[in-house]
Amino acid sequence: MRTMVATVFGLALAACSVDDAESQNAAAPGDRPFKTSVIADFDSPWAMTFLPDGRALITEKAGEMILFDPKNGTKIPVGNMPKVDSAGQGALMDVVLDPQFAQNKTVYFSFSESGPGGKGVALAKGVFNQTSNGETKLDGVTTIFRATPYVDGNGHYSGRIAFSPDGQYLFFTNGERQKFDPAQDPKATLGKVLRLNLDGTPAAGNPLAAKGFHPAVWSYGHRNLLGIAFDKDGRLWEQEMGPKGGDEINLIKPGLNYGYPKASNGDHYDGKPIPDHNGHDGFEAPKVWWNPAISPAGLLYYSGDLFPQWKDSLFLGGLSSQSLVRVKLNGDTASKADQWDMDARIREVEQGPDGALWLLEDGGRGSQGRLLKLTPAG
Numbered sequence: 001m002r003t004m005v006a007t008v009f010g011l012a013l014a015a016c017s018v019d020d021a022e023s024q025n026a027a028a029p030g031d032r033p034f035k036t037s038v039i040a041d042f043d044s045p046w047a048m049t050f051l052p053d054g055r056a057l058i059t060e061k062a063g064e065m066i067l068f069d070p071k072n073g074t075k076i077p078v079g080n081m082p083k084v085d086s087a088g089q090g091a092l093m094d095v096v097l098d099p100q101f102a103q104n105k106t107v108y109f110s111f112s113e114s115g116p117g118g119k120g121v122a123l124a125k126g127v128f129n130q131t132s133n134g135e136t137k138l139d140g141v142t143t144i145f146r147a148t149p150y151v152d153g154n155g156h157y158s159g160r161i162a163f164s165p166d167g168q169y170l171f172f173t174n175g176e177r178q179k180f181d182p183a184q185d186p187k188a189t190l191g192k193v194l195r196l197n198l199d200g201t202p203a204a205g206n207p208l209a210a211k212g213f214h215p216a217v218w219s220y221g222h223r224n225l226l227g228i229a230f231d232k233d234g235r236l237w238e239q240e241m242g243p244k245g246g247d248e249i250n251l252i253k254p255g256l257n258y259g260y261p262k263a264s265n266g267d268h269y270d271g272k273p274i275p276d277h278n279g280h281d282g283f284e285a286p287k288v289w290w291n292p293a294i295s296p297a298g299l300l301y302y303s304g305d306l307f308p309q310w311k312d313s314l315f316l317g318g319l320s321s322q323s324l325v326r327v328k329l330n331g332d333t334a335s336k337a338d339q340w341d342m343d344a345r346i347r348e349v350e351q352g353p354d355g356a357l358w359l360l361e362d363g364g365r366g367s368q369g370r371l372l373k374l375t376p377a378g
């Protein structure tokens with residue numbers, strides 16, 4: 001009896017939703033499957049991650065890390081953060097939890113700093129500690145890896161972090177610092193995806209070490225790598241802000257050369273052409289690229305249940321495009337799926353404990369730095 005009622009209801013709902021979908025398509029093309037709630041306001045936020053208890057760590061560009069509780073809106077600054085050089089594109093950048101966080105309370109984060117030779121991006125870790133009076137800090141903060149070399153300028157640091165699915169390795173992105181050629185320089189970590197041990201030392205067995213590359217290098221020929229994420233099958237996906245008309249999604253494989261600045265489907269912003277990828281130039285071509293640019297920021301592999309239609313998708317924020325972008329994966333291939341206008345530069349996309357999508361607006365160019373929560377439209 002119960003089953004029958006459910007079936008009848010199911011049919012009725014299915015009929016309704018077809019009608020609704022058709023009328024909505026006629027009236028409002030591109031209608032979105034989510035509703036957006038404004039949760040909080042931050043000062044140029046850059047990245048976020050959720051703690052197991054549902055609170056979140058959120059980084060702000062100028063160097064503050066904030067412990068935020070979505071249940072009551074409480075914000076507590078996290079103490080002991082290092083000095084950040086946040087000029088230009090510099091920032092306190094990514095923040096991720098150790099996969100064993102429940103046991104070891106370890107937090108990894110990245111930031112730009114001044115040092116010998118100029119500036120560069122660094123990776124650090126510390127132990128989360130909240131005392132009974134609420135005071136919150138990272139204990140034993142240690143910088144465990146620094147890009148090499150440090151150079152002048154304030155651009156293309158990258159600085160995104162991802163753990164391998166087995167929890168044994170840290171993948172860390174170093175941008176080419178708007179210097180172009182370092183992306184092809186074997187000795188520089190600039191313009192590279194790196195694979196590190198959890199103490200920041202280069203992982204043994206990296207694919208190019210025997211060829212004279214810096215021992216941390218996993219792949220090379222990248223520009224400004226602003227997102228990195230593993231999918232459910234252990235593939236490593238990366239997005240990078242390319243030259244004009246050359247923003248990319250890449251499937252990262254060990255030892256491969258992704259071409260920059262020798263090959264790109266875009267061209268230099270000063271108008272100088274760059275040969276397009278052609279499949280037989282020795283460079284790994286992107287799986288998806290955008291022209292005109294979307295200016296991607298952040299990369300999330302969606303694994304939640306709240307939006308079942310989004311299974312096996314990548315999400316990117318769009319800066320210049322002021323959008324949220326979905327890319328559908330299918331094995332080793334990827335294709336553009338959705339691009340929703342968000343009326344603000346989107347810097348970060350994160351998945352919440354219940355499968356909701358959380359976005360951080362950038363603080364620049366009129367955007368307000370808000371934290372947004374996306375849940376299914378009613």
Ligand SMILES: [Ca+2]
Nearest residue numbers: 047048049350
């Ligand atoms: Ca994040």
Ligand SMILES: [Ca+2]
Nearest residue numbers: 264265266274
């Ligand atoms: Ca080109």
